Each structure stands twice: as C-alpha cells, then as structure tokens.
Amino acid sequence: DAKTTQPPSMDCAEGRAANLPCNHSTISGNEYVYWYRQIHSQGPQYIIHGLKNNETNEMASLIITEDRKSSTLILPHATLRDTAVYYCIVRGNFGNEKLTFGTGTRLTIIP
Amino acid sequence: DAGVIQSPRHEVTEMGQEVTLRCKPISGHDYLFWYRQTMMRGLELLIYFNNNVPIDDSGMPEDRFSAKMPNASFSTLKIQPSEPRDSAVYFCASRAGGNQPQHFGDGTRLSIL
Numbered sequence: 001d002a003k004t005t006q007p008p009s010m011d012c013a014e015g016r017a018a019n020l021p022c023n024h025s026t027i028s029g030n031e032y033v034y035w036y037r038q039i040h041s042q043g044p045q046y047i048i049h050g051l052k053n054n055e056t057n058e059m060a061s062l063i064i065t066e067d068r069k070s071s072t073l074i075l076p077h078a079t080l081r082d083t084a085v086y087y088c089i090v091r092g093n094f095g096n097e098k099l100t101f102g103t104g105t106r107l108t109i110i111p
Numbered sequence: 112d113a114g115v116i117q118s119p120r121h122e123v124t125e126m127g128q129e130v131t132l133r134c135k136p137i138s139g140h141d142y143l144f145w146y147r148q149t150m151m152r153g154l155e156l157l158i159y160f161n162n163n164v165p166i167d168d169s170g171m172p173e174d175r176f177s178a179k180m181p182n183a184s185f186s187t188l189k190i191q192p193s194e195p196r197d198s199a200v201y202f203c204a205s206r207a208g209g210n211q212p213q214h215f216g217d218g219t220r221l222s223i224l
Contacts, residue, residue: 097159
C-alpha cells in the first residue's frame, strides 16, 4: 500500500471548517483513500473514502487532487467532539485487507 | 444499527491465565478482523477472516494466540498462556465486500499482571 504523510497536529476553532491534509504521492490507480478517526479510548471510526472523485457524507467531505497524490478531509463545522486523531489510509481494493494506520494528525478543536 | 460488539470491555488477569476475547460482527459483513493497539507499536492487524475462514494470520505474534470464527456472527481471540507483554487494547472490525470500509468495535482493554 502507498505510504501517507500527515501533519502531526493541528488546531481549529470551534465552528470553523477543519481541513486536514494528506500526501500519498505513490498511490496507484486502484487504491482508495480512507479516513478514520480515533477518539481517546474508543475504536477507530470510519469517516469517508474515495477513489478519484470528491465525496461528501453526513460527517465530512473528501477532496482528492486530480493527480490523486494528495487529499484533504474537511469537517465543515468543527465541534469539540471532533477532537481526535485522524488517520489517512490508502488501500487497494483486492487482495490486501491490511489497513496501515500511521501516526495520524492530532486535531484539537479550540472553544 | 448495532455496530461491532466486543466483550468484555475490560479484562484484568494474572499471567499464565487463559484469556478469551469475543466479537460479534455487523450482520451481513463477511470479513472480520482482529487488531491490537499499543503505544509502542500502534494498531496492528493480527488476523482476518473471510466467510468464517482465516485468510491471513501472519500478524499473530506467536502460538499462544489463536482465533476462531465458528459462524458468521461470532469470533474469539484466545491467549493461552497470557503474559504481561500481551497487555493492550484489542479491537475487532468487520466489513462488507468490495471497497467497503472496516467498522471497528470499542475494543477490549486487556491487562496482564
């Protein structure tokens, strides 16, 4: 699987949009980008995933660049409950079930 | 909808004892995964099943660890005998086929004294 690079930490003011970047410059054509987050002492929570088109769901939006070498997770109106470690993971669709969780980005929402 | 259910949530036991962790995947999911999380090593995949059959157990640390999935709605991870270095949070996850994401349970926090 392609390696991902994320900033170790970010702050965001409550109510503002949180934009979390991820670089995956070695991504291959059949690999998806998945985003998870982990709130202290809980299991990783799935947020969103995509291949090449931008995606939106009730939690977040995922913007993938045209060359697919990077992506941005957007939490449109951050709340204190969004404070967590966010993981960007790249995984192929077939034959490789392993999700490689790196160190992620520790997002802190500031009141 | 019920998510992945794990039990117990916490387990404290003495070294040498047998430990059994349990997982109920989301109904209809045909993949089940066991992970271990520690501060030192992060989140590690131990083993996964597809349609109740173990597919990859290369992450299982040693023979003291074993996992079974007797049916589509239940799996166990057993450690016998347990050692203090097995102390960690153990997560179970499940997913449907294709490119569907894995969904995780809330984990079992295991402490071996």
